[in-house]
Amino acid sequence: MTTPTREQCLALDRTDPLGSRRAAFRxxxxxIYLDGNSLGALTVGAERSVAQAVGVQWGVDLIRSWNVHxxxxxxxxxxxxxxxxxxxxxxxxxxxxxxxxxxxKLAAAASLARGDRTKIVTEAGNFPTDLYILxxxxxxxxxxxxxxxxRERIHEVIDSDTFLVVLTHVHYRTAQxxxxxxxxxxxxxxxxxxxxxxxxxxxxxxxxxxxxxxDFAIGCTxxxxxxxxxxxxxxxxxxxxxxGLMPVLSGWxxxxxxxxxxxxxxxxxxxxxxxxxxxxxxxFAALDGALQAFDGVDMAEVRRKSVQLSELFIExxxxxxxxxxxxxxxxxxxxxxGSHVSFAHADGYPLMQRLIARGVVGDFRAPDLLRxxxxxxxxxxxxxxxAVRILGEELAAVPEAPSQGVVRSKVT
Numbered sequence: 001m002t003t004p005t006r007e008q009c010l011a012l013d014r015t016d017p018l019g020s021r022r023a024a025f026r027x028x029x030x031x032i033y034l035d036g037n038s039l040g041a042l043t044v045g046a047e048r049s050v051a052q053a054v055g056v057q058w059g060v061d062l063i064r065s066w067n068v069h070x071x072x073x074x075x076x077x078x079x080x081x082x083x084x085x086x087x088x089x090x091x092x093x094x095x096x097x098x099x100x101x102x103x104x105k106l107a108a109a110a111s112l113a114r115g116d117r118t119k120i121v122t123e124a125g126n127f128p129t130d131l132y133i134l135x136x137x138x139x140x141x142x143x144x145x146x147x148x149x150x151r152e153r154i155h156e157v158i159d160s161d162t163f164l165v166v167l168t169h170v171h172y173r174t175a176q177x178x179x180x181x182x183x184x185x186x187x188x189x190x191x192x193x194x195x196x197x198x199x200x201x202x203x204x205x206x207x208x209x210x211x212x213x214x215d216f217a218i219g220c221t222x223x224x225x226x227x228x229x230x231x232x233x234x235x236x237x238x239x240x241x242x243x244g245l246m247p248v249l250s251g252w253x254x255x256x257x258x259x260x261x262x263x264x265x266x267x268x269x270x271x272x273x274x275x276x277x278x279x280x281x282x283x284f285a286a287l288d289g290a291l292q293a294f295d296g297v298d299m300a301e302v303r304r305k306s307v308q309l310s311e312l313f314i315e316x317x318x319x320x321x322x323x324x325x326x327x328x329x330x331x332x333x334x335x336x337x338g339s340h341v342s343f344a345h346a347d348g349y350p351l352m353q354r355l356i357a358r359g360v361v362g363d364f365r366a367p368d369l370l371r372x373x374x375x376x377x378x379x380x381x382x383x384x385x386x387a388v389r390i391l392g393e394e395l396a397a398v399p400e401a402p403s404q405g406v407v408r409s410k411v412t
Contacts, residue, residue: 003319004312009381018305021377024293025226032383032390034362037200037340037373040226040290049289053282065281074284075253075275081291082225082234085299086198086217087208092236094271095221095287096279099199099233100129101249102218103166105274106235107137108248110164110193110216111144117163117192124148127172130197134166151176155186162192169207170200170338173365175330177205177338180212188213193241199223202234204306204339204376206299209236216241224339224375225294227287235274242270251276293377305376306339309384313341313372316388322395329369340373354394360387 013019026042027033033041057065066072075096083093096102107120120134131148138144149157158165165187170177180196187194195216201207203224209217217236221227237245247267252258253275256266267273311334317323329342345351345368352364362372372387 003316004385006382006385009312009385012308012381016305016381017301018297018376019380021293021297022380025378027378030359032360032387033379034360034372034374034383034387036226036375036379037204037223037371038363039229040203040223040375041378042228043226043290043293045289045292046226046228046286047289049285050282053285057285058281071279071281071284074279074281074288076272078232078284078287078291079234079271081294082202082221083236085202085207085225085294086219086236087206087210087212088236089210089239091270092209092239092242093234094274095232095234095284096275097233097277098230099197099218099220100133101276102233102235102274103130103133103195103197104137105247105249105276106195106216106218106237106245107134107164107166108140109245109274110195111137111141112246112248113244114144114163117161118143118145119159119162120144120146120164120166121154121158121162121192122146122148122166123154123168124150125171125173126166126168127197127199130166130168154183158187158190158192160190162187162190165192165194166197167194168197168200170205172200173329173369173371174342175200175338175340177201177331177336180207180209180214184213184215187215200338200340203294204302204374206303209238214238221287221290225287226290228283228290231283231287231290232280235271237271237274239270242273245273247273247276249276253277253279297377302376306374307334309374309376309379309381310334310337310339310341312381313374313384313388316385317343317391320388320392320395322392325395326370339375340371342369342371344368345370351394354397355387355391358390358394360390 057069075094078095079093134146138146184194193215198217198219202219215238220233222231250265254273256268326343329344331337348368348370349364
């Protein structure tokens with residue numbers, strides 16, 4: 001079998017149903033951006049929305065904008081738009097705070113309702129902030145035990161003492177993907193609740209939280225949703241659980257009467273009780289504009305292209321003369337893989353730096369992973385072909401210098 005040619009990739013781009021979406025993004029000419037799973041590209045909509053928020057809403061309308069331009073409602077209105085991408089019903093999703101803070105808020109609230117149960121189960125090797133937040137929660141309540149085990153042991157350690165299972169749907173290093181419904185069913189069979197981190201899922205992988213009976217979810221908006229560096233996180237609470245879930249971070253905007261300025265907290269109805277402080281309006285404005293890129297998009301079509309891009313990438317990489325130096329670290333089955341692909345290489349860090357210097361931007365995860373993200377709304381098939389050609393040239397080249405040990409990237 002012969003690998004696809006560049007001309008065949010160009011032909012795929014010409015018939016791509018999502019091809020026109022690329023015009024919604026400001027991508028530097030000549031750059032092949034394979035890091036949208038870490039920081040999404042700037043959108044035209046985000047740029048315009050922030051300019052409007054600064055120049056008109058803040059600059060002219062000033063404090064009136066809280067009501068006139070809906071600043072005060074941003075957590076709920078943006079929550080509805082994100083909710084449509086994760087299979088949430090209206091009134092189940094808020095955009096607020098950061099992913100880490102949202103994890104603490106929901107895990108802490110679940111701990112208040114745990115009864116005699118004492119155990120949180122999570123995956124060893126999960127993204128560190130998820131583990132750190134849960135460890136911090138256990139220090140506040142010594143009765144809580146956080147049990148982090150390898151993926152293959154998750155099923156066996158969820159038991160009658162477990163009150164919460166916290167898992168990441170798509171693993172940040174390998175892109176290995178859990179079956180949402182299967183794991184949710186397992187947790188519920190043991191009387192536990194389940195919380196999903198959707199940071200590497202939302203905007204790239206179809207998710208239906210209602211259909212899979214997930215209890216809680218969190219995630220970020222700066223990866224596939226392109227909300228900008230440090231853009232706010234989101235949280236989801238299944239409607240049936242909302243009234244029984246009491247916030248620990250009970251901020252003034254999560255009160256039922258926030259503008260009466262009373263001394264004693266009364267939780268707002270529904271998911272709004274998980275609002276905390278004043279929303280960072282400029283960050284919310286950027287996300288508001290960025291989400292326009294998803295208007296009218298069929299997530300099944302996004303997933304179809306994501307699989308096509310990643311399958312093409314793997315096929316081309318493994319056909320390279322220097323492919324023996326690389327080892328696929330992601331699941332080979334696309335049904336078990338999210339929208340990024342990782343290859344292990346003994347000198348992964350310097351190799352990635354050489355790729356970046358040549359305009360192919362992926363990232364590195366210690367100790368040896370080259371990670372490449374496939375963002376279907378703006379990545380082209382010819383970009384994949386060109387990126388692999390450059391990777392092949394770098395594999396064939398004499399390294400500029402031996403590896404000087406592990407260098408850790410600062411972003412996820």
